[in-house]
Amino acid sequence: MAFDVRTICLAILSSGEATGYEIKKQVEEGPAGHFLEASFSAIYPALARLEGEGLVSCRTEAQGGKPDRKVYALTDGGRAAFDAALRDELAPDRFRSEFLFAMLFADRMPAAHVKRLIEARIANYRAEIAELKAAQSDSAGSAFVRGYGLAIFGAAIDYLTTHRHLLEARSEGARPEPEARRHAYQS
Amino acid sequence: MAFDVRTICLAILSSGEATGYEIKKQVEEGPAGHFLEASFSAIYPALARLEGEGLVSCRTEAQGGKPDRKVYALTDGGRAAFDAALRDELAPDRFRSEFLFAMLFADRMPAAHVKRLIEARIANYRAEIAELKAAQSDSAGSAFVRGYGLAIFGAAIDYLTTHRHLLEARSEGARPEPEARRHAYQS
């Protein structure tokens, strides 16, 4: 079993019971939120399947009007399965960036667009850093992961700010932008 | 159209004609190889579909024994489609790391395993850096992307070497959970 949505559910449940909704929130808010994703329509079927396999148990709490809360908890089998998953081979890290892919072709794009993309990316990383700083760590693992995130996002911002001129300062680009030209002196 | 395998094909073909096989090699070897993937069984159907849509043209070169080489080239429509893709909204960068996910639960894992995982990750990043250093840049874009890779992989190694003790130095040693201890006769 790879580190798919099912394993993520097991992981969250390993620190206490939760509903599908809460699992999603915890994934989003936890330090690993920057390194994984889990949507409702992936989580709900995953939990149903895990229950069928006996890896989680489910207790239903009725509430007026709202759908019943279905509170899931790890079974012994589930805990064993999670431990096994932790011992599995890890898939290599994958850093997927449409931004970098696009930058390969920066010389085909209007300079203003390139500039906008770079600035958006910087803003994005700043936001992620702010989020990581705001979170608190409840374990060595989560402190480590937070620090890791801060380190690489910080490095990304550093690189972008110090090297953006490589893409922005163009001699005779495909589509010369007079305005961008003017500003190019400032960096 | 997102930055899927089809777009990757258009991108590679935008710098010259190629066969499916060559596209795969170029993606792997190019600086973006660290940020994308494209397998044969994704590329071949993608090219067939692009041809059906008139975005690429195909010329077949017979060769004795081997399957014919099918050399693809961008059509005008294909070039326009690629330019459009570059102008599209970019999906946010996604850094997927089973390693970091596992590290969240480092305190549930045998210390030796944690150590091994960290060392493997460092070795891995060193290898990626070596690859990036070995490559040569043929455009501003590719120099930028290479530098970016070197920056963040370097930052990752730095962080790992300076902070691994957070996970490795544990007060009470590797703890199989107390309950399991009691019942487990074999490790």
Added chain:
DNA sequence: AGAAACATGTAATCGGTTACATGATTAT
């Protein structure tokens, strides 16, 4: 002799996304 590179493709499967469907409660 054997491995690796060259070269193309299909079929079955899988995991996940998007869009849909519903509706109460609480905060602004």
Added chain:
DNA sequence: ATAATCATGTAACCGATTACATGTTTCT
């Protein structure tokens, strides 16, 4: 009044992976 949060789920679709299928040439 309106948005956000809480709360669950299904159906259709999609892109990609895995395993399969074939065969030559070149390097070690």
